[in-house]
Amino acid sequence: MFSDNDRISxxxxxxxxxxxxxxxxxxILTKESALFGRSGFLGLLCGFGGLLLYLLVLVHASASYRxxxxxxxxxxxxILRLFxxxxxxxxxxxLLAEATAMVRTYLMPGSQGLTAAVLLLAVSLLGTGSDVQxxxxxxxxxxxxxxxxxxxxxxxxxxxxxxxxxDAAPALDGGDTLQGAYAYYGACMILSVVPxxxxxxxxxxxFSHMARAMAAVxxxxxxxxxxxxxxxxxxxxxxxxxxxxxLMSRVMLPGGFLDRFDIIWIAFLLFSLLFGLGTVLxxxxxxxxFGTFTKGGYVLALLMLIGALVPWGRADIRSFYGTALQWFxxxxxxxxxxxxxxxxxxxxxx
Amino acid sequence: xxKLISAAVVLFALTEFxxxxxxxxxxxxxxxxAFSVDYRDDxxxxxxxxxxxxxxxxxxxxxxxxxxxxxxxLVFSGTDFGQIQERYDESQEYYLDLGHVQAILFxxxxxxxxxxxxETLLYLQNQEILGQNARVxxxxxxxxxxxxxxxxxxxxxxxxxxxxxxxxxxxxxRALELGELYQEFYNYHTIPSFPELSADDGSIVLHSGV
Numbered sequence: 001m002f003s004d005n006d007r008i009s010x011x012x013x014x015x016x017x018x019x020x021x022x023x024x025x026x027x028i029l030t031k032e033s034a035l036f037g038r039s040g041f042l043g044l045l046c047g048f049g050g051l052l053l054y055l056l057v058l059v060h061a062s063a064s065y066r067x068x069x070x071x072x073x074x075x076x077x078x079i080l081r082l083f084x085x086x087x088x089x090x091x092x093x094x095l096l097a098e099a100t101a102m103v104r105t106y107l108m109p110g111s112q113g114l115t116a117a118v119l120l121l122a123v124s125l126l127g128t129g130s131d132v133q134x135x136x137x138x139x140x141x142x143x144x145x146x147x148x149x150x151x152x153x154x155x156x157x158x159x160x161x162x163x164x165x166x167d168a169a170p171a172l173d174g175g176d177t178l179q180g181a182y183a184y185y186g187a188c189m190i191l192s193v194v195p196x197x198x199x200x201x202x203x204x205x206x207f208s209h210m211a212r213a214m215a216a217v218x219x220x221x222x223x224x225x226x227x228x229x230x231x232x233x234x235x236x237x238x239x240x241x242x243x244x245x246x247l248m249s250r251v252m253l254p255g256g257f258l259d260r261f262d263i264i265w266i267a268f269l270l271f272s273l274l275f276g277l278g279t280v281l282x283x284x285x286x287x288x289x290f291g292t293f294t295k296g297g298y299v300l301a302l303l304m305l306i307g308a309l310v311p312w313g314r315a316d317i318r319s320f321y322g323t324a325l326q327w328f329x330x331x332x333x334x335x336x337x338x339x340x341x342x343x344x345x346x347x348x349x350x
Numbered sequence: 351x352x353k354l355i356s357a358a359v360v361l362f363a364l365t366e367f368x369x370x371x372x373x374x375x376x377x378x379x380x381x382x383x384a385f386s387v388d389y390r391d392d393x394x395x396x397x398x399x400x401x402x403x404x405x406x407x408x409x410x411x412x413x414x415x416x417x418x419x420x421x422x423x424l425v426f427s428g429t430d431f432g433q434i435q436e437r438y439d440e441s442q443e444y445y446l447d448l449g450h451v452q453a454i455l456f457x458x459x460x461x462x463x464x465x466x467x468x469e470t471l472l473y474l475q476n477q478e479i480l481g482q483n484a485r486v487x488x489x490x491x492x493x494x495x496x497x498x499x500x501x502x503x504x505x506x507x508x509x510x511x512x513x514x515x516x517x518x519x520x521x522x523x524r525a526l527e528l529g530e531l532y533q534e535f536y537n538y539h540t541i542p543s544f545p546e547l548s549a550d551d552g553s554i555v556l557h558s559g560v
Contacts, residue, residue: 105478110374110445126357165537231529233537239475249481250529262481 008136010203016139017191017213019146020279023272024095025187025221026150027102030244032322034176034183035225037169037234043180044225048218050185052211054334058191059207061337062198064344071344083336084193084287087329089300091190092280093307094321096120099273100308101318102245106266117308121301124277132200135282139275147216149268154223157251161230169234186330188214192337193283244269280304380444382424383507386455386492389466396434397455398424398446399496399506423496423506431473449479453510454528455492461541471535474528482529485510487556488544498549510547513556 008016029035035044069077100117108116170176191210198206228243231250237243248262281297281304288296307317382398389395400423424442428434438446454474460466474480487510489495499506514525526544534542546557 106449109379109447109449109479162533165533168537231533233533236532236536239532239536241476242478245478246482246529250483250527 006132007200007202008132010201010206010209012136012140013194013197013201013203013206014209014213015143016135016275016279017194017210018216019139019143019272020276021190021213021217021272022147022150022220023269024098024276025217026224026244027098027242027269027273029184029187029221030224030228031240031242032183032187033238034179036229036237037176038171039173039176040180041222041225042172043177043182044184044218044222046177046181047184047188048214050181051188051191051214054185054188054337055191055207055210055214057337057341058195059198059210061341061344062195062206064340065195066199068340071340071347080336081287083332084196085284085296085300087189087333088193088280088284088287089303089307090317090321090324090329092277092284092300092304093317095273095277095280096304096308097317099270099277102242102266102273103270106245106263107270113309117305120274120277121305124274124281125297125301127274127278132197132282135278142271142275146268146272147220149264150220153248153265153268154220154227157227157231157247158223160250161227162233163230165233165236166226166230169229182326182330184218186325189325189330189333190280192333193287195337195340196283196286374445378444379447380424380442381447381450383450383505384453384455384496384510385448385451386457386489386496387460387470388457388492389460389463390457393427393429394431394434394466394470395425395427395492396431397492397496398426399500400424423493423500425493430469447479448477449481450507451480451484452507454484454486455495455506455547456486456488456544457492458488458490461488461544467541468535471531475532480528482527482532484528485514485525486528486531486544487526487547489547489549491549494549495547495554498552498554501552509554 032040034040064071067077068080071077072080096117099120100113103116103120104111104113191214194210203209224244224247228237228247231247232240232243240246245262245266248265251262281301284300285297288300310316312320380398380400382400384399386397386399387394388397424438426434426437428437435446456470460470496506499509502509504512524545526542530542534540548555548557
């Protein structure tokens with residue numbers, strides 16, 4: 001049924017992106033105050049617009065990412081790979097820290113952080129696999145159920161929205177909108193590693209597939225933000241640590257047969273988070289394993305574990321990841337693909 | 351073959367690692383179905399009404415047709431909720447799991463103290479496992495209300511849930527949920543109308559909101 005040619009279809013790429021990102025965006029971006037309120041929602045839409053331009057750049061630059069050493073030389077290629085790997089380590093650590101905190105609170109109370117983190121990492125490493133076709137099939141198969149689950153949960157939660165709280169949200173502000181747009185655009189920088197894989201996608205309309213994937217993710221994230229605003233109110237939302245997890249504890253299914261409805265929601269979130277972690281590990285292997293070095297995935301996993309658990313003074317990775325993303329990685333990951341695209345074209349013409 | 355070996359190594363490491371390091375087992379946790387918060391004599395007083403799991407699951411023997419006694423509520427006092435948690439940890443063998451709380455009782459004294467009310471809401475909000483659909487009530491003396499329920503052999507949390515769930519068609523005061531308290535306080539800086547509970551002649555009576 002599937003040809004063994006180490007390539008995936010555009011649909012599989014699309015569904016992998018949606019499955020891997022939706023859970024993380026719901027858990028993390030619904031805590032980002034820059035996306036709250038009217039300005040935040042408009043900012044999210046503007047950020048999505050900027051992302052579409054970025055995706056165009058990524059698709060055009062993908063030829064340069066097939067073998068960066070040929071374009072940049074051995075040293076330049078290694079520096080490029082290290083740069084992307086540093087981003088993956090930080091992002092993976094951050095994601096692992098967030099997932100670990102959720103698991104320790106809701107699924108394994110009283111557990112050690114190391115236990116939960118190792119379990120999550122082991123499941124991501126072994127479960128989601130390093131084979132591109134296996135991941136593609138997994139994403140393709142789980143997409144309908146997962147997205148339907150998210151949509152149904154949000155639809156049920158929407159029944160508890162208080163329109164007065166929506167109306168009471170702060171008025172539109174240009175500065176806040178720009179902040180929201182930049183925050184959402186920055187969160188989408190995880191897509192910057194996709195060019196390393198695009199030569200293994202047997203499809204011409206890659207931009208369309210990636211755009212549709214992100215449209216689905218944006219729709220679900222935006223809907224969740226609106227629903228959260230309508231349930232908690234703007235000031236209440238600012239006070240919440242993990243509003244998306246609290247959201248479902250406000251909802252009861254008719255009949256009251258399930259005392260805590262949020263456990264189903266957490267199951268969907270966790271699946272998506274694990275797939276997202278697996279995505280980070282997969283790209284880490286793809287980028288980090290070249291030449292005779294084939295252990296990049298395990299090194300990345302170890303670095304992610306250390307990054308997720310080791311305290312930084314009185315804080316942890318979750319305290320400064322946003323700052324590193326905002327001030328360094330977002331601008332750098334925007335500029336690098338543009339450079340790779342233009343430099344690749346210039347070298348070809350020369 | 352290589353993958354099989356890697357998986358086996360990881361599994362073995364996990365097995366070794368997880369011995370004794372897993373989450374706290376369910377039988378080693380205390381599951382209060384309700385608790386009360388009061389403020390008196392410059393200190394918070396929290397009463398946990400634990401679930402009578404043996405009684406509610408029918409495992410407890412009843413002699414002479416008498417109702418079995420419920421578990422004794424646990425009372426802790428402290429100048430802040432951190433101290434109350436410390437006192438619980440120092441004196442109790444079970445891990446406190448607030449994930450099954452169905453009802454929270456506020457004393458009228460607490461509602462009349464804005465600073466302490468806000469601190470209480472902040473404490474409750476920081477309990478991530480605590481569901482926001484827990485019903486909230488007000489009363490004059492939480493200890494009396496909880497004792498009245500416990501004397502029937504049913505935990506207070508089960509009693510209150512039963513009042514709302516077992517007679518859905520009858521008129522009764524609208525249930526107020528914990529999430530609504532947050533919503534009212536943080537967005538409008540108001541305290542909503544609480545349904546009231548009182549202990550009259552050893553029975554619990556539910557009144558309209560005050």
